[in-house]
Amino acid sequence: MNGVVVLCQRELVRFLRQPTRLVGSLAQPLLFWLFMGSGFSFSFNAFSTEITYLQYFYPGIVLMLLLFAAIFSTITLIEDRTAGFLQGVLVAPISRLSMVLGKLLGGTFIALIQACIFLFFAPFAGIELALGRAINLLFLFFLVGLGFTGLGFIIAWVVDSTAGYHAIMSVVLIPLWLLSGALFPPEDSAAWLHWVIAFNPVSYGMTAIRYAFYEPLSSLAVNPDFLFALLIALIWTTCTTVGSVLIVSRRPGG
Amino acid sequence: MASQVIIGISKLSHTYPGTRKSPPKEALKKISLDINAGEMVAFLGPNGSGKSTLLSILTTSLRPTCGSVRIGDFDLVRNPHAARRNLGVVFQNPALDAKMKVSENLKASGLLYGIPRKQLKHRIESILREMDLCEWRDAAVETLSGGLARRVELAKALLPLPRLLILDEPTSGLDPVARQEFWGTIESLRSRNSLTVLVSTHLLDEAEGCDRVAILDRGNLLAFDRPGRLQCQVGSEVLSIEGDDLENLRDELREFLHLEGQLVDSALRLTLPDSISLDELRKRFKNRFKKLTLSHPSLDDVFVHFTGKHLSSEEQF
Numbered sequence: 001m002n003g004v005v006v007l008c009q010r011e012l013v014r015f016l017r018q019p020t021r022l023v024g025s026l027a028q029p030l031l032f033w034l035f036m037g038s039g040f041s042f043s044f045n046a047f048s049t050e051i052t053y054l055q056y057f058y059p060g061i062v063l064m065l066l067l068f069a070a071i072f073s074t075i076t077l078i079e080d081r082t083a084g085f086l087q088g089v090l091v092a093p094i095s096r097l098s099m100v101l102g103k104l105l106g107g108t109f110i111a112l113i114q115a116c117i118f119l120f121f122a123p124f125a126g127i128e129l130a131l132g133r134a135i136n137l138l139f140l141f142f143l144v145g146l147g148f149t150g151l152g153f154i155i156a157w158v159v160d161s162t163a164g165y166h167a168i169m170s171v172v173l174i175p176l177w178l179l180s181g182a183l184f185p186p187e188d189s190a191a192w193l194h195w196v197i198a199f200n201p202v203s204y205g206m207t208a209i210r211y212a213f214y215e216p217l218s219s220l221a222v223n224p225d226f227l228f229a230l231l232i233a234l235i236w237t238t239c240t241t242v243g244s245v246l247i248v249s250r251r252p253g254g
Numbered sequence: 255m256a257s258q259v260i261i262g263i264s265k266l267s268h269t270y271p272g273t274r275k276s277p278p279k280e281a282l283k284k285i286s287l288d289i290n291a292g293e294m295v296a297f298l299g300p301n302g303s304g305k306s307t308l309l310s311i312l313t314t315s316l317r318p319t320c321g322s323v324r325i326g327d328f329d330l331v332r333n334p335h336a337a338r339r340n341l342g343v344v345f346q347n348p349a350l351d352a353k354m355k356v357s358e359n360l361k362a363s364g365l366l367y368g369i370p371r372k373q374l375k376h377r378i379e380s381i382l383r384e385m386d387l388c389e390w391r392d393a394a395v396e397t398l399s400g401g402l403a404r405r406v407e408l409a410k411a412l413l414p415l416p417r418l419l420i421l422d423e424p425t426s427g428l429d430p431v432a433r434q435e436f437w438g439t440i441e442s443l444r445s446r447n448s449l450t451v452l453v454s455t456h457l458l459d460e461a462e463g464c465d466r467v468a469i470l471d472r473g474n475l476l477a478f479d480r481p482g483r484l485q486c487q488v489g490s491e492v493l494s495i496e497g498d499d500l501e502n503l504r505d506e507l508r509e510f511l512h513l514e515g516q517l518v519d520s521a522l523r524l525t526l527p528d529s530i531s532l533d534e535l536r537k538r539f540k541n542r543f544k545k546l547t548l549s550h551p552s553l554d555d556v557f558v559h560f561t562g563k564h565l566s567s568e569e570q571f
C-alpha cells in the first residue's frame with residue numbers, strides 16, 4: 001500500500017511543480033472550446049435548436065481534457081525508464097500491482113484536478129452545478145480518467161520512445177476521442193461513423209458524462225441509456241487497469 | 255572458521271531470445287560462485303562479457319533461463335520479492351527523480367522499502383550525516399554535480415540497511431576526483447558496517463581494490479580469486495616485446511627457449527621464468543627488439559593470460 005501512495009504522491013508533486021503544465025493543460029481545452037464552440041455555432045444550430053454548440057461541446061472538451069491529462073502523465077513512464085527512475089522502483093520490495101496502481105492513480109488524480117478546475121466554466125455552458133451533480137461528475141471523471149490512464153500506461157510500457165508514443169497518440173488516442181460523440185452527435189453522422197462510434201468504448205464514457213451534465217440525478221438512476229453507458233465504461237476501465245498490471249507482470253524489464 | 259556464504263550462485267545461465275533479425279544470445283554460461291559475507295567482489299569484463307546480465311539477475315531485474323541464486327536464506331529466482339529487502343542497488347544510470355529534492359528522494363525510497371514513517375525521518379537524518387549530504391538536503395537532484403548525485407544514489411541504496419550492496423559501473427561518467435571520493439566513501443562504510451559489496455566494472459584499478467575478482471568473458475567465468483593470487487598465476491614478471499616480425503620471434507622463442515608468448519595487439523607478451531634472464535634474451539635476439547617492457551603482472555595481464563586480449567582494447571567495440 002505504501003508503494004501506491006508514494007508513487008501516486010510523486011506524480012502529483014511533479015505535476016504541481018510544473019506550473020506551465022497546469023496552465024497549458026487548462027488553457028488548451030479552454031481555447032478549443034471557445035474557438036470551435038463559437039465557430040461551429042451556426043452550422044450546429046441548423047440541426048439542433050435545443051442547445052448551442054458551445055453547450056454541446058462542453059462535456060466533449062472535458063473528455064478531451066481527461067484524455068490529454070492521461071497522455072501527459074503516462075508519457076512520463078517512458079521518461080522514467082529512460083532517465084533510470086523506473087529501474088529503482090522495479091528492484092524495490094513492492095509488488096508490480098502497487099507500482100502500476102501508484103502510476104495510474106497519480107495520473108487519474110492529476111486529470112481530476114484539471115477537470116475540477118474546468119468545472120468552474122460550466123455555468124457558461126448553461127449547466128448548473130449542484131453538489132450532487134458535481135459529485136456524480138467527479139466519480140465519472142475518475143472512472144473515465146482511470147480508463148484513459150490505463151490505456152496510456154499500456155502504450156507507454158510497450159513503446160520505447162516518446163516519439164513512438166506521440167505517433168500512437170495521433171492515430172489511436174485522439175481518434176478515440178474524436179469518434180466518441182464529443183464533437184458531434186452520433187445520430188446526425190454518416191451510418192458507418194455511427195457504427196464506429198458504437199464500437200468505441202470511449203463513447204460510452206462520453207455518453208455517461210453528457211447525461212450527468214444535463215440530467216438531474218433522480219432521472220439518471222432510471223435512465224437505461226445512462227446505466228448501460230456506465231456499465232460499459234466500468235468494464236473498459238477495468239480492462240485497461242487489469243491490462244496494465246498484466247503487461248508489467250509479463251514484461252518485467254519494461 | 256569458514257566465512258558465511260551470503261550469495262550462492264549455482265550453474266547460472268541466461269540466453270536472450272532471438273528475434274527475426276538476430277539469433278538467440280547466450281549471455282551467461284553455467285556460472286557458479288560463492289560470495290562470503292563482508293567481502294567486496296568485482297565482476298571484471300568488457301562489454302558483452304555477461305557482467306551486466308549477471309547483475310541484472312542479482313538485482314532481480316531479470317529472470318535467468320536456468321540455475322539458482324541464493325541471497326542469505328532466500329532463493330532469488332523463486333522469491334525475488336523477499337530477496338529485494340536485502341539489496342541496495344546503485345545503477346549505472348541515475349535512479350533518482352531529478353525534479354525532486356534529495357530528502358524527498360530518500361523519503362520516497364524509504365517508504366518503498368517499507369521503513370515505518372516514524373523511523374524513516376531519523377534514518378534519513380543519519381544517512382545524510384554519514385554521507386556528508388546535510389547541506390544538500392533541500393536541493394533538487396538536477397542541480398547537483400555528478401559526484402554528489404552519486405553519493406545521493408549511494409545514500410538511497412543504503413537507507414534500508416541492506417546486507418548486500420550492488421554497484422553497477424558506479425563511477426561511470428565521474429571525473430577522477432569524484433571517483434576517488436566515491437571509493438573513499440565505500441571504504442569507510444565497509445570499515446564501519448559489515449557490508450557485502452558487489453561491483454561490476456571494466457576499470458582495472460577499481461577491481462584491484464576489491465577482495466576478490468571474478469573475470470568474465472563472453473558469458474564464461476574465467477577466474478575468481480584474490481587480485482594478488484590471480485596475478486601470481488600469470489607469473490612474477492611479464493615481458494612485453496615490440497618489434498618487427500613478431501610471429502617468427504614467437505616461434506623461435508618457443509623452439510629454442512620453450513617460452514610460450516601471446517601476440518596481443520602489436521606486442522608479444524610472455525612470462526619470464528627465473529631461469530632466463532633479460533640479458534640472455536637480448537644477446538640471443540640481438541637487434542630484433544624495438545622496445546622491451548618488463549613489469550609486474552597487472553589484472554590486465556591476467557585478462558590477457560585468460561583471453562588473449564586486453565580488457566581495454568575490447569572496450570572499444
